[in-house]
Amino acid sequence: MGGVTSSMAAKLAFFPPNPPFYKVVSEKSSGLLLLDRFPHRENVDVLRLPTRRGNKIVAVYVRYPMATRTLLYSHGNAADIGQMYDLFIDLSIHLKLNLIGYDYSGYGRSSGKPSEQNTYADIEAAYKCLEETYNTKQEDIILYGQSLGSGPTVYLAARLPRLRAVVLHSPILSGLRVMYPVKHTYWFDIYKNIDKIQFVKCPVLVIHGTSDEVVDCSHGKQLWELCQEKYEPLWIKGGNHCNLELFPEYIKHLKKFISAIEKAPSSRNSIKSVDQSTTSRRKSRDCFEGPRKSTSTSKKEALDFINELEPFALKLEMNDEKVGKPRIPYEHMERSRRSVEYIEKPRSSTDIKKPEWPRMSVDCIDRIQNCL
Numbered sequence: 001m002g003g004v005t006s007s008m009a010a011k012l013a014f015f016p017p018n019p020p021f022y023k024v025v026s027e028k029s030s031g032l033l034l035l036d037r038f039p040h041r042e043n044v045d046v047l048r049l050p051t052r053r054g055n056k057i058v059a060v061y062v063r064y065p066m067a068t069r070t071l072l073y074s075h076g077n078a079a080d081i082g083q084m085y086d087l088f089i090d091l092s093i094h095l096k097l098n099l100i101g102y103d104y105s106g107y108g109r110s111s112g113k114p115s116e117q118n119t120y121a122d123i124e125a126a127y128k129c130l131e132e133t134y135n136t137k138q139e140d141i142i143l144y145g146q147s148l149g150s151g152p153t154v155y156l157a158a159r160l161p162r163l164r165a166v167v168l169h170s171p172i173l174s175g176l177r178v179m180y181p182v183k184h185t186y187w188f189d190i191y192k193n194i195d196k197i198q199f200v201k202c203p204v205l206v207i208h209g210t211s212d213e214v215v216d217c218s219h220g221k222q223l224w225e226l227c228q229e230k231y232e233p234l235w236i237k238g239g240n241h242c243n244l245e246l247f248p249e250y251i252k253h254l255k256k257f258i259s260a261i262e263k264a265p266s267s268r269n270s271i272k273s274v275d276q277s278t279t280s281r282r283k284s285r286d287c288f289e290g291p292r293k294s295t296s297t298s299k300k301e302a303l304d305f306i307n308e309l310e311p312f313a314l315k316l317e318m319n320d321e322k323v324g325k326p327r328i329p330y331e332h333m334e335r336s337r338r339s340v341e342y343i344e345k346p347r348s349s350t351d352i353k354k355p356e357w358p359r360m361s362v363d364c365i366d367r368i369q370n371c372l
Contacts, residue, residue, distance in 0.1 A: 014114035015078040016107040022082030024109050051121040055112030059102035062092040070098040071142050074149030080108035102126045116190045123152040138162045151191030158199035165261045166204045173219045197226045205231045205257045209239025
């Protein structure tokens with residue numbers, strides 16, 4: 001039964017771009033892995049990482065000179081690191097951080113099939129790479145989860161007590177709650193952030209658009225209320241699910257957050273935006289995926305409920321190419337000088353500027369709502 005519901009949830013929840021927006025090639029002279037759509041940069045490593053579930057995922061690591069912090073970025077749905085690549089470079093420059101971004105199993109050129117449990121193994125592999133390959137300490141890592149990526153982000157953050165910080169960008173309370181405003185957590189739900197967020201011990205910044213048509217802003221607000229250590233949230237007026245990076249306050253608020261968390265852990269209480277004693281937190285044992293007895297549902301009812309959603313998945317496949325997300329330009333933001341920010345190989349005269357490809361970091365339920 002668990003396999004049936006998991007398979008159905010995966011069909012409804014995950015939409016990897018097809019075909020992927022990049023290929024991984026090996027440079028003949030050095031053997032280095034490269035993304036074929038982008039010019040080689042000295043400060044970018046392309047990696048293949050093994051996961052504990054037997055898959056190999058593709059990741060990119062962007063270095064920033066003398067950076068002391070590293071951002072581990074989990075992207076949204078219907079996207080891969082080929083579409084996110086330029087944004088990764090820009091974030092590294094503007095925030096002055098190292099950055100690692102990865103593709104989930106079954107996304108981009110990563111092997112395997114998309115599933116909730118695979119995404120958990122995927123983010124663990126990226127974190128392990130930071131520790132073992134780049135000697136990055138837990139207290140120097142900031143987890144960043146966008147939309148569907150908030151699921152693996154909160155999962156890992158709840159297990160790492162010494163993290164520097166967490167950023168949740170248009171996060172979800174849970175997979176089911178995006179489609180239906182249920183009041184209880186059911187055993188067949190996925191990405192139960194609402195039950196796990198209370199176990200995150202580091203500062204949490206929540207960013208959400210007030211006009212989000214995919215994941216209502218109430219998801220971000222409720223998660224923020226449940227955080228142990230809150231940071232001033234950013235509710236972007238008029239922002240929707242796909243364009244928050246276009247607003248000047250987005251990068252400005254991120255910079256402010258990064259500056260605030262540079263404080264010593266002992267002084268972190270000064271960056272809290274509310275008195276924790278006045279905030280009630282949801283009590284749950286679901287952090288470690290234990291069975292939830294209080295909201296038990298019969299197997300037949302669960303299958304009936306999921307089968308009711310199956311027609312939406314069929315419509316999604318038909319409308320797949322109609323849904324997209326525009327590339328996120330940063331022209332309106334202040335630009336740091338490339339000669340100072342990072343070292344880049346001189347480009348030859350044959351280095352032609354590649355066309356910008358649309359980012360399709362749209363969350364899993366976007367298309368389902370379009371079908372309702």
